[in-house]
Amino acid sequence: xxxxxxxxxxxxxxxxxxxxxxxxxxxxxxxxxxxxxxxxxxxxxxxxxxxxxxxxxxxxxxxxxxxxxxxxxxxxxxxxxxxxxxxxxxxxxxxxxxxxxxxxxxxxxxxxxxxxxxxxxxxxxxxxxxxxxxxxxxxxxxxxxxxxxxxxxxxxxxxxxxxxxxxxxxxxxxxxxxxxxxxxxxxxxxxxxxxxxxxxxxxxxxxxxxxxxxxxxxxxxxx
Numbered sequence: 001x002x003x004x005x006x007x008x009x010x011x012x013x014x015x016x017x018x019x020x021x022x023x024x025x026x027x028x029x030x031x032x033x034x035x036x037x038x039x040x041x042x043x044x045x046x047x048x049x050x051x052x053x054x055x056x057x058x059x060x061x062x063x064x065x066x067x068x069x070x071x072x073x074x075x076x077x078x079x080x081x082x083x084x085x086x087x088x089x090x091x092x093x094x095x096x097x098x099x100x101x102x103x104x105x106x107x108x109x110x111x112x113x114x115x116x117x118x119x120x121x122x123x124x125x126x127x128x129x130x131x132x133x134x135x136x137x138x139x140x141x142x143x144x145x146x147x148x149x150x151x152x153x154x155x156x157x158x159x160x161x162x163x164x165x166x167x168x169x170x171x172x173x174x175x176x177x178x179x180x181x182x183x184x185x186x187x188x189x190x191x192x193x194x195x196x197x198x199x200x201x202x203x204x205x206x207x208x209x210x211x212x213x214x215x216x217x218x219x220x221x222x223x
Contacts, residue, residue: 005047006032009087009097012050013141014043018061019050020098038062038139038154053138055083055098057125060135063100064208067155068127069135076103081127082111084119093117100127102214114176115216169194169207174217183216 006012010021012034019034022042032050034043055061060069068081076082084099094117095101101113101124109121131137139154140146146154169175173186188195194202207213 006050007097009099011037011053011055011098011138013053014045014050016141016145018053018139019043038065040064051141053141055085055138058132058135059138060131061137061139062154063127065154065156066129067131067139068129069132070125071128071132072125074126074128075109076106076111076126078103078105082113082119082124083127084124086123088120088123090118093119095119114214169215170218173215175207175213176216178212178214 006021006024008021008023012019012021014034014036018037020037021032022035023033025031025033030044030046032045032047034045034050035041036043055070057070057072060067062068063081070083080103082101082103084095084097084101087095087097087099089095094115095113101111101115101117101119103111104114105112111117111119111121111124113119137143169186169189171186171189174183175186176183182198184200185197186194187197194204194207196202
């Protein structure tokens with residue numbers, strides 16, 4: 001389905017792969033800013049080059065090197081990911097359509113995420129790790145066009161290249177360190193390291209360890 005009107009948060013296909021619309025800038029020729037979901041690489045394109053995808057129950061896709069299946073019936077637990085499909089944020093919450101958030105607390109089906117967003121039970125579906133039996137692969141528009149070698153690479157987070165700019169955070173981003181409970185801002189970047197406001201230096205591979213660190217504010221999200 002070709003898009004007549006593009007809006008932030010939509011899942012779309014570009015070059016056969018699943019992307020998410022990050023922002024739309026109508027005044028530019030390439031007005032649509034995308035993130036490729038499998039590795040978060042940024043793409044600039046136009047509406048005529050993308051096709052809409054509406055994720056649904058039992059759809060399976062790759063998010064940053066890991067495969068997940070959407071399950072609307074599963075109640076998430078602390079540490080799980082949710083996909084927000086019907087956003088209705090309160091005044092102080094910061095999330096939008098098809099936002100992926102990590103669960104910090106579950107209260108009667110309502111969620112508090114690691115970014116301090118309160119998400120109500122009817123706003124989200126759970127992202128279950130792996131490909132469940134009976135699920136439909138939506139990571140590619142046409143899976144037959146993807147080689148077996150590429151399929152393996154796409155689902156191997158260890159093969160994401162540290163030096164690629166698409167995985168680098170930005171100065172001003174704020175992260176939470178689960179181990180210490182510390183929130184810190186990135187104050188500088190080198191080719192290989194992130195310099196944190198409270199002193200430590202981290203490699204890019206350390207920062208993308210989702211068991212230890214999670215972003216709670218991204219500077220680019222204020223586009």
